[in-house]
Amino acid sequence: MLFSPKAKHVIELNINNNRIVSNPMEPRGATAFWDQDTNKYTIYASSQNIHVMRDTVASMLNVDRNSVRFKAFDVGGGFGSKNFCYPEYALIAWASKKINKPVRWTATRSELFISDHQARDHNSVSRLAIANDGKFIALEINSVANLGAYMVGSSGGVQVVQYANLPGTVYKIPSICLNISAVFTNKTPTGVFRGPGYAETNLILERLIDAAALKHNFDRLELRKKNFIDKGDMPFTDVLGGSIDSGDFSAIFDQLMTRIDLAGFEERKNESKKKGFLRGLGVACFIKGTGGAPKENVEIRFTSGSRIDLVTGTQSIGQGHETTFPQILAKCLGVSGDVINLKQADTDLIETGGGHGSSRATYMGGSALHYAAAEVIKKGKQLAANVLEVAVQDILFENGRFIVDGTDREVGLFELAALAEKNGSSLNTYNLWERQAMTFPNGVHAAELEVDSETGKVKLNRYLVVDDYGVIINPLLVEGQVHGAVTNGIGQALLEGVMFDPESGQTLTGSFMDYSVARADDLLDYQIEFKSTTCATNPLGVKGCGEGGTVAATPAVINAIVDALSEYGVSHLDGPVTSSKIWKLLKGCQK
Secondary structure, eight states, rough: OOOOOOOEEEEEEEEEEEEEEEOOSSOEEEEEEEEEETTTTEEEEEOOOOHHHHHHHHHEEESGGGGEEEEESSSSOOTTTSSSHHHHHHHHHHHHHTTTTTTEEEHHHHHHHSSEEOOOEEEEEEEEOOTTTTEEEEEEEEEEEEEEOOOOOOOOIIIITTSSSOTTBBBOSSSEEEEEEEEOSSSOOOOOOTTTTHHHHHHHHHHHHHHHHHHHTHHHHHHHHHHHOOOOGSSEEETTOOEEEOHHHHHHHHHHHHTTTGGHHHHHHHHHHHTTEEEEEEEEEOOOOOOSSSSSEEEEEEEETTTEEEEEESSSSSSSSHHHHHHHHHHHOOOGGGGGGESSSBTSSOOOOOOTTTTHHHHHHHHHHHHHHHHHHHHHHHHHHHHSSSSSEEEEEEEEEOOOOOOOOEEEEHHHHHHHTTTTTOOOOEEEESSSSSSOOEEEEEEEEEEETTTOOEEEEEEEEEEEEOOOOOOOHHHHHHHHHHHHHHHHHOOOOOOTTTTOOOOOOOTTSOOOOOGGOOOOOOEEEOOOOOOSSSSOOBBOOSHHHHHHHHHHHHHHHHHHGGGGTOOOOHHHHHHHHHHHHHHHHHO
16 A cells, blocks of 8 residues: 555554453353154253354254254353354254263363364554644555464454454544455464454554554654544544444543543652563553344243243343343333343244344344333333223323323233233234444543563553443443453453464463463452443444453553553564563563
C-alpha cells in the first residue's frame, strides 16, 4: 500500500499475537444414553451450544435430529472452545447404542491442551500513517493466521469476517488496507476464543499508536483522543462498511483520565526507581462487535401456582442468566422475578437456539424475550376485554394487572392466564427474533505496573476500566464478566503461550506444569466504572459485556511494559512478556 504525501510519519511493527489455550475450568466431557424403546440418543455434555451439537451429531450418525437430545447443565466455562462439535460426542453415542449401556467420556487436562481448539496465533506486519497534526491517514495490516492442521468450528470466520470488522476500532481512519492469509500447519487447529478477530486487530492498532508516539514524539494519549470517532457522527460507518450505532469514546476516555492521576505518575515512577523497579503506564481503547447466531427464540409458559416457565435457546455457562433473564421478564410483565423459572440447555425444551458465544445471549435472547412479553400483554388485553366486557382500547396494563381505564375494575395476569387455560386459549407465547445489526461494547483500560530490574518480574499496581455496555441489567454480574475478561487478557499479555518443539512438532506446553495462566497472586483488585450509551439496535438498549476486557487488557498491559522499559530503548515486545523474556532483554542491554 502506498501512503499519500500527507503521511509525514509512518510506523511499522511486526507483531506476533501469541497462540493460547482456552482452558475452561471444566474440560470437555459427555455421557451418552441410547434408549432402544424410543430409538433416541440422549447426551449430557459440557457444551455452550447444544443445538449445534445436536444437529452435527445427528448428521454424523445419519439420523434425524429429533432422534438426538442434548442437555448441558452447570457448564464449567467455555470461552469459545465448547461452541462447536468434537468427534467424541458422536463416538460415545454410537458406542452407547452398540453396547446398549451408558457411555461416559471426559477429556483429561493434557488432552485438552492438545485437542481443544486453540486461538490467536497471528503474525502481522502493519503500518500506521499519521499527518503532522497527529491525524491518522491510513492503516495497513498484513497478517498470516495459523489455522493449524485443519479447519474447525468457525476458524476461517475469524480471518475473513471478524478480523475485517472495524479494524480501525474507535478511531477515524480514512483509508484501511487488509491483507489476511490463513495457512495450514501441523499445529493444533485454532478456533475462537474470547474476542476473536477484534482482539487481534485491537492489539495491532493500540501497539502501533504507542510505537508511533514514541518514535515520532507524539503524546500517546492526545494522539488517541485527537482521532476518536465523534459522538455526533453516530451512527458511524467506516471505510470497510462496518457500522457502529452508538458510543461516546471521548467522554469515556476523559473519565478514565480523571482516575489515572497522570500528574502524580512521574513521582510514582521516581519512587519505584529508587527501589529498583521500572514503572510504566499503558492505555488501550477497544470496541468489540457482538455476533454469534443471528436468530434467537424464547417461549413464555404460564404454569399452575401462578408461576412462569421461561424457555430460551440461549445458554448460561456462568454469566448469570438465571438472574438477568427473570429480571428482564419481571420488569416487562410487572411480576416478581421469584415466580419465573428459567429453563434452558435442553434441545427437547425448545426447537432451536444459538447457545452462547460472542456475548450474544442478553441482547439476542433478551430482545426475543422483550417482544414475547409484549405479545403476552397484547393477548392479555384482548382476553381481559372479553372478561371485563369492555373494548380492548379501554384496557391498561400496569404492574401485572389489566385495568379498565378510569375504573377500579381489573384482573391479574395469573388469574387471566388461568381463565384462558380453562376456556381453551392461552397466554403462552413464543417469539423468534432476528437481529439486523450487532451491538458494539467499547471502552478504555489503563494498566500501571512495575518491572523488577533485577529479575524481570512484572507486578501490576493498578488496573482501571471505564466501559460502555449500554443499558446494564445487573451491574454486579457485568462487573464479574469484566473481571474474568480482563484476567484472560492479562494472562495472554504476561504468561500464556503455546510452545512446540521445532524439530518434532510436539507440544511442549501440555500441562499446567509448562503452561501458565493468571493466578490470584498475579492479579489485583480492578477499578471498574461504566459510562453507558444506549444501544440503538435492540429494544433493551444493551451491549454484550463478556469479551471487551480481554480485547483491551492485552494491549494495555503490553503498552505499560514497553513504557516501563522504554529508557532501555525498547519499543515493542510480543506476548507473553514473561519475566524470563524481560530479564534476558535487560541483561542484553546492560552488556
